[in-house]
Amino acid sequence: MKALVTGVAGFIGSNLADTLLARGWTVTGLDNFSTGRRRFLEGALQQPQFRLVEAELLDLVPHHEHFRGVDVVFHLAANADVRFGPDHPRRDLEQNTIATANVLEAMRIEGVKTICFSSTGSVYGETEVVPTPEDAPFPVQTSLYGASKVAAEGLIAAYCEAFGMRGCVYRFVSVLGERYTHGHVIDFLRKLRQDPTRLPVLGNGRQRKSYLYVGDCVEGVLTGLERGSGRYNVFNLGTDEYCEVNDSIRVISEHLGVQPVIEYGGGDRGWVGDNPFIYLDCSRIRALGWRPRLTIAEGVQRTIEYLHANPALLEPEGAQ
Ligand SMILES: NC(=O)c1ccc[n+]([C@@H]2O[C@H](COP(=O)([O-])OP(=O)(O)OC[C@H]3O[C@@H](n4cnc5c(N)ncnc54)[C@H](O)[C@@H]3O)[C@@H](O)[C@H]2O)c1
Numbered sequence: 001m002k003a004l005v006t007g008v009a010g011f012i013g014s015n016l017a018d019t020l021l022a023r024g025w026t027v028t029g030l031d032n033f034s035t036g037r038r039r040f041l042e043g044a045l046q047q048p049q050f051r052l053v054e055a056e057l058l059d060l061v062p063h064h065e066h067f068r069g070v071d072v073v074f075h076l077a078a079n080a081d082v083r084f085g086p087d088h089p090r091r092d093l094e095q096n097t098i099a100t101a102n103v104l105e106a107m108r109i110e111g112v113k114t115i116c117f118s119s120t121g122s123v124y125g126e127t128e129v130v131p132t133p134e135d136a137p138f139p140v141q142t143s144l145y146g147a148s149k150v151a152a153e154g155l156i157a158a159y160c161e162a163f164g165m166r167g168c169v170y171r172f173v174s175v176l177g178e179r180y181t182h183g184h185v186i187d188f189l190r191k192l193r194q195d196p197t198r199l200p201v202l203g204n205g206r207q208r209k210s211y212l213y214v215g216d217c218v219e220g221v222l223t224g225l226e227r228g229s230g231r232y233n234v235f236n237l238g239t240d241e242y243c244e245v246n247d248s249i250r251v252i253s254e255h256l257g258v259q260p261v262i263e264y265g266g267g268d269r270g271w272v273g274d275n276p277f278i279y280l281d282c283s284r285i286r287a288l289g290w291r292p293r294l295t296i297a298e299g300v301q302r303t304i305e306y307l308h309a310n311p312a313l314l315e316p317e318g319a320q
Pocket of ligand 1: 036
């Protein structure tokens with residue numbers, strides 16, 4: 001089987017590419033290296049079945065030849081950070097919605113029939129249905145990121161209907177594990193490295209979140225692709241548990257052997273669009289035989305160990 005992975009140099013994309021290669025797929029990886037890192041592709045680049053294309057998805061349609069002969073497009077490239085939407089109001093629209101439209105056009109032109117898309121639990125906004133199933137009533141969007149992903153999901157559904165494509169859309173909770181480069185664990189580790197005596201925390205620390213280990217995320221994506229039926233499938237991917245941000249702070253502090261004074265920013269949201277309670281009902285993907293192997297605590301632990309073994313990733317952003 002031949003895959004094209006967009007966002008291949010990113011956290012989840014590079015893990016996915018390694019898994020596909022280990023399973024005998026031929027993989028073309030596409031990335032513009034805006035947040036991706038070459039070092040994440042060191043293993044893949046040594047494999048003859050891997051080809052790297054450095055390209056910008058916003059200029060993609062002229063480069064649709066990279067999609068020729070591909071069986072499945074795994075579209076992971078995006079602006080993956082929900083927090084800074086209001087600072088750059090066009091970024092989510094361009095990187096998440098328009099880039100997805102370009103991927104779909106390249107697929108249509110080259111006759112590629114299957115797309116797997118990394119959406120997000122943020123599309124549920126602040127739903128009152130918790131745990132949240134895929135068919136929960138859609139509430140008001142609370143982030144530009146979530147809104148841009150909902151729009152991309154809509155385009156995928158419409159292309160499936162119009163052009164006989166098959167779509168698998170995955171709404172991830174926050175993902176962590178090896179090659180993790182953004183999110184609360186790395187933020188806290190960076191801050192505690194600078195000053196182990198105090199830890200500024202956005203919000204009140206009581207936000208309840210669900211986290212998924214990246215290996216389990218990749219397995220979930222492949223399970224949905226291989227065992228899901230139907231032209232257009234939507235799967236939540238998360239763990240059957242949640243924890244408070246304060247719980248992660250405890251695990252991180254214990255691991256570092258520090259006891260910082262926690263300085264809460266206040267309020268029950270860390271930023272505009274921060275949902276104080278994310279917990280997805282994943283029974284749809286579980287019915288296909290998938291289940292996460294790692295608990296949240298184990299995932300956080302692995303992430304901390306990985307970052308300790310790769311301290312360059314803990315340098316302030318932009319300095320790596
Ligand atoms: N990490 C999470 O917790 C999480 C949670 C929910 C959903 N997701 C989604 O999963 C996907 C992967 O997330 P990630 O954490 O690996 O992010 P990441 O930032 O590590 O990876 C994204 C990759 O896409 C590339 N990219 C971005 N814009 C591009 C463009 N215009 N053209 C070409 N390449 C481009 C970046 O260079 C990077 O390598 C994203 O779609 C994200 O929205 C992630």
